[in-house]
Amino acid sequence: MSDDDSLFVKSLAKAFQLLEAFEKSGDGGRLTHKDMKQLTGLDASTVQRMSHTLVKLGYLERGQNRTYVLGKKFLHFTFEYLRHSQTIQRASPILMDLQNETGERVDLSLFEDVEIVYALRRQSKRETFFATLTGRRVPSFAASGGRVVMSHLPRDVVEDIIDRSALVPQSPKTVTSRTEILAEIDRARELGYALCIEQMLIGEIVLASAIFDERNTPIGAVHIAGSLSDWDADSFCRKHAPLAISAARMISNRS
Amino acid sequence: MSDDDSLFVKSLAKAFQLLEAFEKSGDGGRLTHKDMKQLTGLDASTVQRMSHTLVKLGYLERGQNRTYVLGKKFLHFTFEYLRHSQTIQRASPILMDLQNETGERVDLSLFEDVEIVYALRRQSKRETFFATLTGRRVPSFAASGGRVVMSHLPRDVVEDIIDRSALVPQSPKTVTSRTEILAEIDRARELGYALCIEQMLIGEIVLASAIFDERNTPIGAVHIAGSLSDWDADSFCRKHAPLAISAARMISNRS
DNA sequence: TTTTTTATATTGTAATGCGATATAACTTAT
DNA sequence: ATAAGTTATATCGCATTACAATATAAAAAA
Incomplete structure (x- = not known):
């Protein structure tokens, strides 16, 4: 190295x-x-x-x-990173509106190979404290943001990512079989968004749509996260998928 | 060095x-x-x-x-810092409640000598995007959080901090005279909280109460920030000062 | 207490990081 | 377009710096 x-x-x-x-x-x-x-x-x-x-x-x-x-000096670098990122700049007001409109938790995640990092977060209710912090990382294979980003990457790249991932369950319901994960990614490609039901946390339903840079590379995602006690999957998607997709499109900097 | x-x-x-x-x-x-x-x-x-x-x-x-x-890897360190900080752990749910109760922007800042760093933030409305990010630093002398922390420090330490600070106005109304700043800090000591009117931003009113560690050293503050178009100073304080003080006390880890 | 473990201070030495320089790639001026 | 100038990248011999071993001190554990 x-x-x-x-x-x-x-x-x-x-x-x-x-x-x-x-x-x-x-x-x-x-x-x-x-x-x-x-x-x-x-x-x-x-x-x-x-x-x-x-x-x-x-x-x-x-x-x-x-x-x-x-x-605590490390917070300085995070600030400088976020403040200068064009993606974050564009996303900030859009996520704010999205959170007001939906009332659910909304996040912006950035793709980092086998993991995604949460960069901007708008929380709605109390949750496991650290789960809602900036800088939190979760495996791409189990997160809606990771899956939807991968759905816009070439098949071989995706398979490589999955192969290099430790397919450790993040909740009792996490899908950890290679083929099932690939199928979920395919589904996300068809739908234009990824839907994760209890993949990271029991009772949680999350939907994510990808953000692109000027070269049309997917670099992150907009997440909307709700509770299964408030929603069934269908109505959750019907209401939120168009909002996530449009927010992601506005944040994107496509050529 | x-x-x-x-x-x-x-x-x-x-x-x-x-x-x-x-x-x-x-x-x-x-x-x-x-x-x-x-x-x-x-x-x-x-x-x-x-x-x-x-x-x-x-x-x-x-x-x-x-x-x-x-x-973006620097976000990792910020996450680890926040996640392991006992202060942040305690503050997180308290700030959430405080934000719900007041409807205003609430922040937790950490004292770093001539500056304070915002660590946790609960935003209410749209603002200059980067002003509401974790990791943002502002001069202690002009921020309510900085002033209230200093109000719990020995006089000579405070004077030293002011002397080492670049007393640059942060808004057209920032108090930059040494004696006036010291007077504001004295006032904060009497009141138990600091009040800043348009010190950082025109139209903004902020109130802060100090947080202490186990050795009774002030290490940060809880801020409540509102708009002068919604509040006059008196009613803002009457409503919010007790809330900020009680939140700060709950977060503190005093012996 | 004694013993053991872990942290801090010191020191001689070799490898590493240094800075000068050469080449390459990009900018700007003509 | 071409040339001149600027900035970035590659190479290299040398001195310094970071290294690892060791000694001492301070905590933990027995």
């Missing part, structure tokens, strides 16, 4: 490897030197130097009992 | 210096090598190596015309 690449700065890669280890941290997002060493496989001295430097730079903070946590 | 510190990894500092330069980027958040060199003062080869490495790691993405933009 980085061998015989004389421009590749290995120490930087190690630092980010260490930072990424905080995603695998169990309770409280706290890691000790020992934890970092175990999670990354880095040398103890490297862990020492990197954590020391990152604290000085403000990207790690020291917690109690010789632990480290991610620094 | 880093001299004769044998544990300090300079190349890492350079990489973050480069990443931080994207905050100063003008249009579109795009930077060329030349821009990075100018903004950071780093050697051209260093810029080349760092940008190259950051692209490989996914923390920079290549834009059109040899430009670079921040990678």
Whole structure:
């Protein structure tokens, strides 16, 4: 990955490897030197130097009992990313209107290969707190946004993504069979939107329509998420699919 | 800052210096090598190596015309930060209720010395898009959240913060005189909340109450923001101050 | 307490990141 | 169009920096 690449700065890669280890941290997002060493496989001295430097730079903070946590300084980069993204700029007012019109939770997700990341979120009711945060990632194969994006990609690319995905159930009802997932993606292609019933969470119904960049590459999706206690699948789609599709089209920057 | 510190990894500092330069980027958040060199003062080869490495790691993405933009991968860290923060965990449902109860915009900000960062936000109506994003920073001296946090800090610490702040007006009505700012902070201490009228934005009235950690250090604030077309200062405070104070108290983790 | 584990400080050394330079690719001016 | 100028990418020898081993100190565990 980085061998015989004389421009590749290995120490930087190690630092980010260490930072990424905080995603695998169990309770409280706290890691000790020992934890970092175990999670990354880095040398103890490297862990020492990197954590020391990152604290000085403000990207790690020291917690109690010789632990480290991610620094709040990372919020800065997220802000700069979102603020300058043309897609986010266009999506922001559109999602706001969509949320007011539907009363349901609406999200904008960005496609990242085997995962999607939620970038903008308009929540309607109380939910598992972290499930509604910006930056949350979920597997593409199980999320409506992931499926609808894949429905606009070439078959071989899609199969490659599925093959590289860990097909771990996200809810008791998650479809994890390769062929069934591919069939769901085909269905999304026909409909122009993906529908996920209880794929991520029991009781949840989500519908998503894809967003495209100027080269007509699908880059993300608009989601509308409701509750099965309020809707049956048919009426949910009838009401919301046209809205999601039109919102996604407005956000898209197609040539 | 880093001299004769044998544990300090300079190349890492350079990489973050480069990443931080994207905050100063003008249009579109795009930077060329030349821009990075100018903004950071780093050697051209260093810029080349760092940008190259950051692209490989996914923390920079290549834009059109040899430009670079921040990678969406930074959203991951923000998610991990927010998800593991005890303050955020407690605040999330409380802010949701507060927003439903008031119908106004409510925010949770975190204190970062001369600035505050917005961490959680519940928007009510359309606003200047980026003003309502997570990660937005504003000067402590002009924000209600900053002022109310400072009202719980020792006088000399507050004066030091003000002295290190660039007292640049954020709206035509921003108070920028040292003594007036200190007076506003004193007033906040008496009231138990800070009130800012058109300090950041014309037509906006904001009220904030401080949040404390287990050591009784003020670490952030709950904001309620309304419009002067809907409220006069008195009734805004009468209705919202008790709500903000009680929300802040519930979020706090005082001993 | 003692023992063991984990964190921090120190140091000599080699590999890595450095910066100069060369080449290539793009812009701008003529 | 072509040339001149600018900016990006590739290459390379060298010094510095990051490295890993180790010593000391501080917490945990026994």
